[in-house]
Amino acid sequence: MQGSSEAVRELFQAHGTAIYRFATVLVRHREDAEDVVQETFVKLLRHLEAGGDMANVRGWLFTVAANAARDRQRRRGRWIPWEPAHDIAVPPPALDDEDGRVRRAREALRLLPDRDRQLLALRAQGLSYRDIASATGIQMVSVGRLLARAADRWAAAVRTHGGSGYELLARRTTPGAR
Amino acid sequence: MNCLHDEQLQALADGEGTSADRAHAESCAACGARLRDRAALMASIETALNPPVDLPASFRLKADAAGEGATRLRGPFQRSRSFRLETEGTRRWIYSAAAIAAALVAVLFVVPAVRKDATTVSASEILAKSASQLSAVTHGVEVLEYELVLGGVPKDLMPDQVEGTYRIWQAIDHDVPGRFRFASYTSDGRMFSSIAEDPIARRRVAAFTSEGQDYRFDVTLPSGPRAMSLPEMQRLHMEASITMMQASGNQLVETIDGPNGKLYRIEVPRVAAPGANPVWDLSEARVLIDSRDYSIIEFAVQGSLLKSPYSLSYKQLRHVVGASLPADAFVVPTRPGEIVVTGEGSAVPTRDVVVLALRALAQAKQAR
Numbered sequence: 001m002q003g004s005s006e007a008v009r010e011l012f013q014a015h016g017t018a019i020y021r022f023a024t025v026l027v028r029h030r031e032d033a034e035d036v037v038q039e040t041f042v043k044l045l046r047h048l049e050a051g052g053d054m055a056n057v058r059g060w061l062f063t064v065a066a067n068a069a070r071d072r073q074r075r076r077g078r079w080i081p082w083e084p085a086h087d088i089a090v091p092p093p094a095l096d097d098e099d100g101r102v103r104r105a106r107e108a109l110r111l112l113p114d115r116d117r118q119l120l121a122l123r124a125q126g127l128s129y130r131d132i133a134s135a136t137g138i139q140m141v142s143v144g145r146l147l148a149r150a151a152d153r154w155a156a157a158v159r160t161h162g163g164s165g166y167e168l169l170a171r172r173t174t175p176g177a178r
Numbered sequence: 179m180n181c182l183h184d185e186q187l188q189a190l191a192d193g194e195g196t197s198a199d200r201a202h203a204e205s206c207a208a209c210g211a212r213l214r215d216r217a218a219l220m221a222s223i224e225t226a227l228n229p230p231v232d233l234p235a236s237f238r239l240k241a242d243a244a245g246e247g248a249t250r251l252r253g254p255f256q257r258s259r260s261f262r263l264e265t266e267g268t269r270r271w272i273y274s275a276a277a278i279a280a281a282l283v284a285v286l287f288v289v290p291a292v293r294k295d296a297t298t299v300s301a302s303e304i305l306a307k308s309a310s311q312l313s314a315v316t317h318g319v320e321v322l323e324y325e326l327v328l329g330g331v332p333k334d335l336m337p338d339q340v341e342g343t344y345r346i347w348q349a350i351d352h353d354v355p356g357r358f359r360f361a362s363y364t365s366d367g368r369m370f371s372s373i374a375e376d377p378i379a380r381r382r383v384a385a386f387t388s389e390g391q392d393y394r395f396d397v398t399l400p401s402g403p404r405a406m407s408l409p410e411m412q413r414l415h416m417e418a419s420i421t422m423m424q425a426s427g428n429q430l431v432e433t434i435d436g437p438n439g440k441l442y443r444i445e446v447p448r449v450a451a452p453g454a455n456p457v458w459d460l461s462e463a464r465v466l467i468d469s470r471d472y473s474i475i476e477f478a479v480q481g482s483l484l485k486s487p488y489s490l491s492y493k494q495l496r497h498v499v500g501a502s503l504p505a506d507a508f509v510v511p512t513r514p515g516e517i518v519v520t521g522e523g524s525a526v527p528t529r530d531v532v533v534l535a536l537r538a539l540a541q542a543k544q545a546r
Contacts, residue, residue, distance in 0.1 A: 016233060017233055144188045147188050151188070151219055
């Protein structure tokens, strides 16, 4: 147990923030993102204690996190906290977003199919095509094609979402480009 | 070599392309420009989707969130009782062996015990509670005022009200089953129609206006088992709609703040399977429920009935239980110049109107 927990601690230090950032663009609430991180690393501990494979632990972490985020979003759609009549608590606060970029990115992301969202979020964390394929269950040869479509759809979604002033997507149009 | 496809450009932009593709992009101006374009887009995406957020300092190991296979989100009550571990100094999440072990113990043994209390609620459960509330009032007089917007089939049945928007006032006497009065008003406050039934007096009065002429059908109710009353039909329609919403697997529920407190907003994009050719299909349903008593504040459905489109939108304006009404509240008021038709009624009010109107027409013709 000691060896596994030490390994988890090191892996958390190495990948915890990336997993958290990845989760923040897939779920809507800070608490959900924290839960995704926690669930991911608790599962990592179990995985290691069970003698699980450590060959591609980064890909493994994002696979678990992607599934956890998807499950959490699905539950968020169907379940809400029980609140007695006198309870006027509000939903958890949204994520911090100093310049509105995260909000706009997430709003555009929500317009995309689940698979597109996962692909882009995984790629944004620097995962290789092999790891993305592993995390999403998509064949590796299809990752590039699907990523290209997802990126185009996201760009279009940002534009239709009132992306004015969104300098990150000030794309240069190229004559003759397909 | 032909120019590169989007997939090849994407791979190059992501650092996964082949050397041959890269060589082509370097030698082809068009592909080179497209590659730069794609790389800029991916850089934008990476920047936007890699937000500068760090794990919050208050991040702690929350055992209740680590429940594998959990299907419920935590609510404020559970959060306050949840099992938490935190470090003594920094409040940062620390993965010590003891903490992990304690977390696992908590997950396996503590959390299930805590979760014996229902601390979350599903859309289906809210709908069920709301449906049960429809028949919860069993005594006294219940007064309800609401705005009703009809479209499609139900609107066509009421051709005089072209815009299909009504304000409805209804009183139901739960102490006398079957005793009620409905009245609908146009937007300018004019009574458009009213119907009242009194099973003790065995009398039903229906009044409405057609092409500017007011009519009043005053009939005796048939003896024997009482047919379903209008409020009962209304309640059954709402219950049936809610049941269909419950049956859907893709309900979306959220809480919103209403003028008098929290409301549950439940939406169902589609209820019946497409192409199933159902007798009754809800293509869209939305309901707004008061969290205090699960009463329905707003209700809107859209779909088809016998392959004809229909829509119904209900918005509650006032709801009083145990109301004290004047004695004539259950009596349809008379209107000057109205044509009064009397006779024996049946269990079907609309049939009575047609039969009695035809009978009156025949009598008038014979009298000439």
